[in-house]
Amino acid sequence: MAGPMEREGRDAAEKPLLVRVGGSGGSQGGSASSSSVAVVVGCTAIAVAGSFEFGMSIGYSSPTQLGIMRDLRLSLAEYSVFGSILTIGAMLGAIVSGSVADRAGRRGAMAISDVLCALGYLLIGFSQSYWWLDIGRVLIGCGIGILSYVVPVYISEITPKDLRGGFATVNQFMICCGGSLAFVLGTFIAWRTLAIVGVVPCLVQLVGLLLIPESPRWLARFGHPGAFTGALQTLRGHGTDISEEASEIKVFTEKLQRLPKSKMLDLFQKEYIRAVIAGVGLMALQQLGGVNGVLFYASEVFVSAGFSSGNTGTVAMAVVQVPMVGLGVLLMDKAGRRPLLMISAAGTCVGCLLVGLSFLSKEQHWERDLNVLALAGLLVFIGSFSLGMGGIPWVIMSEIFPINMKGSAGSLVTLVSWLGSWIVSYAFNFLLIWSSYGTFFIFAAICGLTVVFVHRLVPETKGRTLEEIQASMNSSLTPFHKY
Template structure:
């Protein structure tokens, strides 16, 4: 059957599907815009909605404002994500001194967030599928709040470890749900920019942890970590649920209301409504996906691309570099490593902000190619500079030059990473996975990302102790593999609807 054939019959199939064929959501989180059913047909959708909403409709009539506001509210989740990642760096010495921890115990504390995130990643797809995108974010916020409070009041390592695990679980759910929600609510010409806000918010969270960590005690810093999710929970009641999820659950009236709120009350959404209905009707005809079906091109190719990008993102060594940035700066001869690490965070935020602006203009694929190429070049420069430093006399002019070169290369690497490989893999993962395997495949891809991040974080210190130059040479080789992978496999998704992207893999 051609796509045009599906178009002609998709809407009728959506209307005639019996309620027994639909998977009902387990939780209805509600929204401010929910209205009682109205009589009559939806042919005059805009006028009927305007009549029922009255003057309140004018507050969100602009598509850019509406989608952007929703994105900014859910972006509190990634800010929490980044704050969790950045918390351990400025607090290491104080926590070890106050609680009498050994270095290995603190290393375990740092890595437990990755362990919790892996558990959260496994459950994230099913939570988002059965409870909804908003419901899963609410559930993710609760263990984050409890975790930060446990760390703040910790008297020994047990509460510290428990809090870190709870934080990690919430972050694991957030890391999958937020990019998927943004991709499903954003207009196609803004999806890249709004999707990149996810990674931008992560970098802002890291930067805030670095900044406040220089001025407040570690317990107060943990209390500050409660704020993003504490604001997120009430904020979620003021944003619409994902229209595509509502359509998949068979809540067709809610689906149309949600989409109208997101697109503006003066916008004709008929074409988009029909396209989503066709896609949902087509996915219902293939509700049961067997393991053997994954071998089909329509499933295997997008799944391989999604997992490949998220794994290569972490194998580039970025988490290990950022986590041990202070030690690397010291090895490069920088005395004030905390200030240098904060400066690196500022650079990362600015570069990711540029990516947010460029994603829908330059395209995902081009930015990924530029990003990975820059990462290869800068990592080779850092590797060579460390190799040279290890073989010359400390204090010489060449030694000082190599120290500055390694520092410049490290900053340039963070810029190159932030321009593409930092944000875009999450954007593409949320765009290319077919709707009927998105929950399972998204969980697997997110789990692979967190598992790789944990492995890199655990091995980075050992590798840096073995050889600074050798470590960066290995990361350069992996970045070369990422460049080849992007050139051969990754398609351009700029300017295409989610339904068009899914159809292209058939």
């Protein structure tokens, strides 16, 4: 029996408020027409407001560290807890992300996340003690833990196959925009004010969710056939022939429904293991390469490297992030996922090596001061990461798992991502104390390993429907014939 959130999703999908853009001719089999693109752009814009929240939450702790520690008299260890506890909340959100997105629908899951994030930012903004900060940060973490799964999944499920990669990467683009805004605003406004600013994208998405249809694939899977065709027609344009794409989704969904009800342990059966290795491996390597340590504590890294202030470096990182993610969006459906991933991972490896050399020169008192390498290395790292490793693992995660396993798989993969993020963000300051150059050399080795992993184990998904990708990755779904 459908719960209230499912019924709400069904009713809204049958009568979406988003204006239907007329069109003629065929968007068949998931290929794009001008009418399809216009509607999908609108839906994606609303969905990635959640990605903007995600980015602001990640970037919040770097420019606010000194102000929060001073005003609330926190020790370095206490602030490290505040910085890293976001990922504890995100792990909790990740654990339930798949089931929430399956039970409440993709839109319902985003709405729940918005409420959690808004409450968290209000607690931080008005905090009077250490505990208010941490509770607020955990609530934000829970919200973005769900968002980090449901936003790329929603985008991949509504987008035509020939545009899916580029649209899905807008998720990472908006994460970078949110993080960059937090970096820049945090150098000019107080940390309490920045927390209040963080509520704005939550409210924007909450209102926007009233205007967009539910994912057609979710509606087809969870028993709303009338709403499924209505949502798909809205997304592809009122005059577009959707019969081929609708038939393909229905046939594939019927095949999935004949399979036994999935559990988390089912992911480790032979038929799904290729997808699990690719999804989990990419997420683990993405985080263990050190990105959240760099983003959470960028200001302190620049100061440790010998700069008088970290503000210049963090603003420079913000300036580099956005155009590099934009370049990744443009190249996603042309160059393919795997080449961008390998180039991106190789670039992060080089960036970590440069930063490590800078710290080594300082520690060994070399005659020539190489602290400028820290700036160059971090810019190379963040630019390369933004090009591919930031967004593409989430794109691939949203593509390779069939919808009957997507809830369990999404929870597992997102949990692994946030667990890796917590390990790095909590240990980062202590690793720098142990060996600043050794820390970045370890990250460089992990980034180099990522290149090999992608080359050997990650599939190319460019230009293929979700059903084709999932059938090729999961043996229980083959043979699958395209209709």
